[in-house]
Amino acid sequence: MQQGSARRSNRDRTETTRAELISAARELFTEKSYAETGTPEIVAAAGVTRGALYHHFADKQALFAAVVEQEAAAVAREIDRASPPSLSARDALIAGSDAYLTAMRVPGRTRLLLLDGPAVLGRAEMDAIDNRHGNRSLREGLVAAMRTQSMKRLPPEALTALLAAAFDRAALAIEAGASGEDYRAVLTALIEGLSPA
Amino acid sequence: MQQGSARRSNRDRTETTRAELISAARELFTEKSYAETGTPEIVAAAGVTRGALYHHFADKQALFAAVVEQEAAAVAREIDRASPPSLSARDALIAGSDAYLTAMRVPGRTRLLLLDGPAVLGRAEMDAIDNRHGNRSLREGLVAAMRTQSMKRLPPEALTALLAAAFDRAALAIEAGASGEDYRAVLTALIEGLSPA
DNA sequence: CAATTAACATACAGTCTGCATGTAAATTGA
DNA sequence: TCAATTTACATGCAGACTGTATGTTAATTG
Numbered sequence: 001m002q003q004g005s006a007r008r009s010n011r012d013r014t015e016t017t018r019a020e021l022i023s024a025a026r027e028l029f030t031e032k033s034y035a036e037t038g039t040p041e042i043v044a045a046a047g048v049t050r051g052a053l054y055h056h057f058a059d060k061q062a063l064f065a066a067v068v069e070q071e072a073a074a075v076a077r078e079i080d081r082a083s084p085p086s087l088s089a090r091d092a093l094i095a096g097s098d099a100y101l102t103a104m105r106v107p108g109r110t111r112l113l114l115l116d117g118p119a120v121l122g123r124a125e126m127d128a129i130d131n132r133h134g135n136r137s138l139r140e141g142l143v144a145a146m147r148t149q150s151m152k153r154l155p156p157e158a159l160t161a162l163l164a165a166a167f168d169r170a171a172l173a174i175e176a177g178a179s180g181e182d183y184r185a186v187l188t189a190l191i192e193g194l195s196p197a
Numbered sequence: 198m199q200q201g202s203a204r205r206s207n208r209d210r211t212e213t214t215r216a217e218l219i220s221a222a223r224e225l226f227t228e229k230s231y232a233e234t235g236t237p238e239i240v241a242a243a244g245v246t247r248g249a250l251y252h253h254f255a256d257k258q259a260l261f262a263a264v265v266e267q268e269a270a271a272v273a274r275e276i277d278r279a280s281p282p283s284l285s286a287r288d289a290l291i292a293g294s295d296a297y298l299t300a301m302r303v304p305g306r307t308r309l310l311l312l313d314g315p316a317v318l319g320r321a322e323m324d325a326i327d328n329r330h331g332n333r334s335l336r337e338g339l340v341a342a343m344r345t346q347s348m349k350r351l352p353p354e355a356l357t358a359l360l361a362a363a364f365d366r367a368a369l370a371i372e373a374g375a376s377g378e379d380y381r382a383v384l385t386a387l388i389e390g391l392s393p394a
Numbered sequence: 395c396a397a398t399t400a401a402c403a404t405a406c407a408g409t410c411t412g413c414a415t416g417t418a419a420a421t422t423g424a
Numbered sequence: 425t426c427a428a429t430t431t432a433c434a435t436g437c438a439g440a441c442t443g444t445a446t447g448t449t450a451a452t453t454g
Contacts, residue, residue, distance in 0.1 A: 165366030193390020
């Protein structure tokens with residue numbers, strides 16, 4: 001006979017504690033910034049102690065990496081949902097762009113993924129994260145468009161990175177109050193400019 | 198009668214102390230990062246005490262802002278030198294792009310201007326700095342190209358920001374070891390794609 | 395040249411990070 | 425099944441850092 005709360009497997013404890021920590025950290029990292037959020041504050045919000053944090057994560061940066069990874073995955077899911085493979089290559093790109101800009105309007109996401117992420121983890125690790133999630137479908141879309149002759153032939157790696165950078169900056173500008181219309185227009189112009197002559 | 202070293206005007210002292218602090222901070226901020234560089238280390242390298250730092254700058258962030266401002270100005274000067282107004286609009290853009298990528302290969306500049314800068318100062322202040330220096334000539338070049346009908350008509354603000362973002366990402370990728378050829382090819386393709394049909 | 399202000403140096407308070415140590419619960423294996 | 429071991433934490437500590445308050449000397453002002 002096991003009483004419901006006092007008897008929990010280690011795996012269960014680990015999962016919930018990690019989830020609580022990541023959730024609390026996500027909340028604070030998006031409200032404020034990585035630098036302005038202290039580990040005492042995080043563990044208080046998560047209802048554990050700093051001992052638990054440093055048991056499950058190597059350091060504050062590792063916890064941040066977990067938060068970023070989770071958020072990047074969430075953004076990628078939202079984009080995939082909005083651009084099903086039934087669309088043509090070009091339409092999928094446009095739909096994906098819109099979905100990305102919409103996804104990035106969730107408060108704090110731009111800071112987390114576009115400002116603090118690169119600064120804290122470095123561009124190399126951010127690229128690795130992006131390639132595991134968001135950028136992958138963008139690159140596949142571009143390659144597909146190039147294969148159907150609806151796009152100029154260019155190095156996929158570089159093209160993906162530079163278009164993604166443009167999307168990122170657009171998301172930041174829109175959050176800062178710029179005209180979403182203007183930025184969408186330029187983005188589509190950049191993409192359509194890549195059609196073969 | 199004044200002995201040469203013991204007699205210095207306040208303006209002179211301020212200027213040299215601020216310059217020493219900015220120079221030492223630049224060195225350390227580019228070698229390591231903003232977060233990994235402490236004020237004790239900065240003032241030791243500058244040959245002053247923390248009292249001097251906090252007398253001349255509101256806080257560590259203000260010193261960082263001064264460093265970023267100076268570095269952005271240096272980059273802008275190098276670009277202006279490489280793309281004289283004698284060139285055609287399109288050639289000036291290409292030359293400016295090359296000059297930018299070259300300027301950003303100075304060690305530590307990408308971290309200072311592209312990673313730590315936005316994270317520490319925020320995109321708004323970084324945009325302000327960029328508009329005081331580098332981006333201004335880029336925007337003027339784009340507007341000029343649009344006026345001579347050699348470029349599609351698009352909102353200049355947004356176009357400038359997105360192309361600059363692509364340049365930035367290219368600089369980061371090249372520093373990380375990616376093929377400069379690939380990225381230059383994509384950048385020129387993006388720009389040439391904006392020619393009117 | 396007295397009064398004031400600027401340019402620092404020094405000392406301190408508060409906070410944070412990472413680690414070391416301690417403890418209770420869960421898991422293992424004989 | 426139960427002793428040995430490992431896991432999942434909690435607590436306390438050491439070192440470092442930031443910003444400020446206070447003190448001191450030199451320059452500037454009226």
